[in-house]
Amino acid sequence: MSNKNKSIVLIGFMGVGKTTVSKRLSEKLNREFIDIDEEIEKEFNIPIPEIFQKFGEKVFRDKEKELITRITKQESKIISVGGGAFLQNDIKNECLTNCTVIYLNISFENWKDRLSLIIDSRPVLQGKTIEEMEGLFNKRKAIYSDHHLQIEVDHKNPEEVVNEILLKVE
Ligand SMILES: Nc1ncnc2c1ncn2[C@@H]1O[C@H](COP(=O)(O)OP(=O)(O)OP(=O)(O)O)[C@@H](O)[C@H]1O
Ligand SMILES: O=C(O)C1=C[C@@H](O)[C@@H](O)[C@H](O)C1
Ligand SMILES: [Mg+2]
Structure with a gap:
């Protein structure tokens, strides 16, 4: 598959803006x-x-892997994966082989400002103190380190992030 037709996959920590940016892109x-x-x-x-x-995290992760494995084989899509998808090496390998993987990076300071927007819908964050969340944030950085392109999102609105991606992929 040529790079031009490859699907684009957005990765990064929950709340960094993968869904928002993917839609606009x-x-x-x-x-x-x-x-x-x-x-x-x-x-x-x-x-x-x-x-x-109801079913536990394992059932969620298995479905996540099944869907990503199938969908990343399709061409010309914009795919937003969950913040924990790259915990599974099989998913990481599928994405890096078949797609252009773009990592959205945010600092913990900027991320904290988004917490109130996402806390209710992200079970992985629930019941955690801010220190525990920072620990998870730092630990997760390692799983995103393999990618094709990195975009810094601090102090940028979604439109600016999209424009930067367009400049780099086109
Ligand atoms: N660049 C930005 N500046 C300010 N707010 C943003 C930006 N991008 C996204 N947001 C807001 O942050 C929240 C989380 O964004 P979004 O749902 O796109 O994150 P996500 O990376 O898809 O998270 P998840 O991995 O949990 O699916 C939303 O309320 C969104 O409106
Ligand atoms: O980072 C995570 O582990 C998650 C992120 C979300 O996108 C969802 O996929 C789910 O809430 C788990
Ligand atoms: Mg999302």
Whole structure:
């Protein structure tokens, strides 16, 4: 597959803006947008916190892997994967082999300002102190270190992030 037709996958910590940016990017590039978290919710027909509650994280992760493995084989999509997807090496390898992987990076200071927007819908954050969240944030950095392109999102609005991606991929 040529690089031009490869699907684009956005990775990064929860709340960094993968879904928001992917949607806008798909409009600009006139490509179909697929959000893996949304696809998982459609499969179970309940929101992610309920999937975690009823079936446990393992069932969620298995479905995440099954969907990403299938969807990343398709061409010309814009795919937003969940913040924990790259915990699984199989997912990481599928994405890096078949797609252009873009890592959205944010500092913990900037990320903290978004916490109130996401806390209710991200089970992985629930019940954690801010220090524990910082620990998870730092630990997760390692799983995102393999990618094709990195974009710094601190102090940028979604439009600015999209424009930077467009400059680098076109
Ligand atoms: N560049 C930005 N500046 C300010 N707020 C933003 C920016 N990008 C996204 N947001 C806001 O932050 C929140 C989280 O964004 P989004 O849902 O796109 O994150 P995500 O990376 O897809 O998270 P997850 O991995 O949990 O799916 C949303 O309320 C969104 O409006
Ligand atoms: O970082 C994570 O582990 C997660 C991020 C979200 O996108 C969802 O995929 C889910 O809430 C788990
Ligand atoms: Mg998302």
